[in-house]
Amino acid sequence: MNLVLFGAPGSGKGTQSAKIIDKYGLYHISTGDVLRDHIARHTDLGRLADKYISKGQLIPDAVMIEIIDNVLEEKASGKNGVVFDGFPRTIAQAEALEKLLKKRDAKIDGVIGLEVAEDELIKRMLQRGRETGRTDDNLETITRRLEVYRESTKPLKDYYAELGLYLSVDGQGNVDDIFGNITKGIDSMVKK
């Protein structure tokens, strides 16, 4: 089972991914975590990624697609499936993901979209910035990230809805209640 956990920045993708992989034994790919790890290790990719992340912009598609290809090859093969968290973020990434999975006789089984109001997203990211020191969680970068989300990432909702794969879940409220709704969604996808 391969799932995409979809949503705006601050919608709770990281928190809910951790719970999903625990329950379903899937492999978690968070592209944001992969990039932050490269930044911390001062690799070439980290230096490139930092330029984009600090401005709230997306890393070029070709770079992201290569990262996903490598993770699928090296880390995710032989697992029950994958939760994609933070990828795809553009239509070009979604099309590439389909091809990368097809090459491995796999496909996306469902896309769960966490719906959270914008004022709540901003509140959550500012709080995360204070608690973790995450440098792109400041108001200026958050504003840019939300613009980029609306322009480049949000169109994926329609893209996956047309494929019959999109399931929207209320991402506000209690973490366990949200997870309960996600598992209902996943279970209904599995039965299909």
Ligand code: AMP
């Ligand atoms: P996240 O942790 O998912 O919020 O990602 C943090 C930042 O990493 C984003 O604001 C982007 O700059 C970059 N990033 C993460 N995933 C992607 C992706 N799939 N495509 C382009 N940039 C990405």
